[in-house]
Amino acid sequence: MTAPKQIIFTVTNDLNFDQRMIRICRSLASAGYQVTLIGRQLQDSPPLIKQSFRQIRLRCFFQKGFAFYAEYNLRLFFRLLLIKADCICAIDLDTIIPVFLSSYLKKTKRVYDAHELFCEMKEVVTRPSRYRVWKWIEKTFVPRFKYGYTVCGPIAREFNKLYDKDYPVIRNLPYYHLPASSPDLQNPFYLYQGAVNEGRSFETLIPAMKNVPAPLHIYGDGNFLDQVKVLIHKNDLGSRVLLKGKTHPEELRAITASAFAGITLFENNGLSNYYSLANRFFDYIMAGIPQICVDYPSYREINDQFEVALLIPDTSTDTIQKALNLLLTDSVLYERLKQNCIHARNELTWQQEEKKLINYYKNIEK
Helix, strand or coil: CCCCCEEEEECCCCHHHCHHHHHHHHHHHHCCCEEEEEEEECCCCCCCCCCCCEEEEEECCCCCHHHHHHHHHHHHHHHHHHCCCCEEEEECHHHHHHHHHHHHHHCCEEEEEECCCHHHCHHHHCCHHHHHHHHHHHHHHHHHCCEEEECCHHHHHHHHHHHCCCCCECCCCCCCCCCCCCCCCCCCCEEEECCCCCCCCHHHHHHHHHHCCCCEEEECCCCCHHHHHHHHHHCCCCCCEEECCCCCHHHHHHHHHHCCEEEECCCCCCHHHHCCCCHHHHHHHHHCCCEEEECCHHHHHHHHHHCCEEEECCCCHHHHHHHHHHHHHCHHHHHHHHHHHHHHCCCCCHHHHHHHHHHHHHCCCC
């Protein structure tokens, strides 16, 4: 058994803000691998932050839609041909084609990192023509990847059912750290961090804030940001729902710890959302703050063990509003959840989870 020494990871986003990939690449670099992370150069991308691994950004003329994916995949394919590697890992479906083709031509090992059920995301599953394209890609290429892993049990079981793949689970846990701040209970605010994308229940969350006596701070951007701005204006919440934009992970950690509570919501309109296990769920726990969270399988499993969140049965405006106000008014519930977070963060750490990742790559056959 010989583990690959040079590993390439491929994504389509901005490298500075991808906390999950930064953790993965740092861990493997620390374990002695030569790691390269390839991502996207956006028009407003800040300079790359120096890391313990190599970083490459690809600049594209097209910025969205089919034209972007076609251009990015073509550029990525040729770049991969030029870089020496023992193993190439595709992060989700949007880079799987160039990873397959380049690894096939170079005769290198390939790995599929299934961060989510890509074809079941709202922006895919609700658009029939788009769904057919991505589903064809999934059915064509996933079976050709001998190796792979995913982020939670429900997704692992789905890939086993669909493609007879036995994917181990490597969760997106944060590094253990003690928060640099604590919630200001005199001036509480709710916090949402992460992608501002379709399917995150902003259509019901933002109207719910009209009757909640605390503001909402949103950190991040995404394909639903323009619609969120419209929702804020339509509900006259310009002073109550604040868009903070992308923030560097180090700074965001301190901000998260100062929030009253976090928000983890997904619409139940596709298996990707229903089976999700978002990074932010664990980031709130590590910050020591409770959260409002959807009662879906992966979150319920962890909450049954630690009780760190107030789970809600649906994402209607009324349900969200009641949950937000309950946390604000029930100090006993809030304090219990908060103390449970402090206990849980000692166990839910990347320092423990990275051992699975390193062992996985060590055991890949030559």
